[in-house]
Amino acid sequence: MVTARSLLSELKARGVSHVVGLADNSSAALLSLLGNDDSVSFIAVTREGEAFALASGLWIGGKTAVVVVQNTGLLESGDGLRGTAQRMRIPLVCFITYRGYKGKPFRLAKTERGPWTIEDFSRADLDSAALVTEPTLKAWNVPFDFLESDADLAKVARAFSRAERESRPVALLITGDMI
């Protein structure tokens, strides 16, 4: 698991001034820490699409922002991501909590199967948000990697480097609840 304290330290090391997002169970521990931290501001949005527009504006104004949303929120964000951070070529690292990833049927199906079928989307034991998360990022040409535990946190620095170097949004998928 990723620990919120370690991730926050990593964000501070990258010079992050603002976290923009909407709370979910997976990110709750991080947002709780931010509530007691004066060095990184948390900006709460009402819908996740706002987060990408707001973070883009923060970057234009000279700040370093990251987005923290659930994968359901990523799906809601569609045109917010496309029309701001992506089309404006904003170097923006987005942390996306991966609802449904931990489900055993999903992980088995993910490794053994090809494209999802329409029957998969109505299966009670599969979270359909998980089914479309990676295909959506691929379709939008947003590079992504996985944060499964603190051992993966070196990927944060790499994501920032790539976002800056290529002037684009880069996603990090957090596969479990942060503690």
Next chain:
Amino acid sequence: MTRDQLLQPLAELRGRSVVVTCMSITRPWGAYSSSELDFASADSAMGHTADFALGIALAQPQRKVICLNGDGSMLMTLGTLATVTAAGAANLVLFVIQNDTYEITGNQEIPAGGRIDFPMLARGAGFRRVFFFEDPDAYREALPEVLSGDGPVFVAVRVERGSEGPISRSAKERSQYLRVSLARSAHDLRKALAK
């Protein structure tokens, strides 16, 4: 009120404020201003102009940020009204230009056009300074007060319908900020704000 009656006084008073325009007001504003601090959010994301402007305002608290949003665009992201007041951007002035239509796609009626009360929505979301204008003389007289003091400020302005077509972002556009890509505009504005 005509769009000229809305924009001319604003162009005279905006100083070194950032002005973010949206959809059908983009071209008319370009006729009054070619400032490096103008940004056209036209052809961008659906309804995400006010939240984008909020980001600039939070990053540049010493500078006024004026957002000229459309009523159709504001309806797409009404929650942004709450995001703005929660974030407490004292330097943001959010205009909603009410013509009751999606002008840029041919003046189709917006939902509840003519009935929706934007000032009431803004007050309900926590805006303390809320203005509504339909008379051009009253607007011109009050504008210095609107643009001064702490915000966030919400301004609803009833403006006559126009007939602006889609924004092309090409050499065919007369306004400089519509002759370059959205990415170029974004990166140029960042440089201008860093000076």
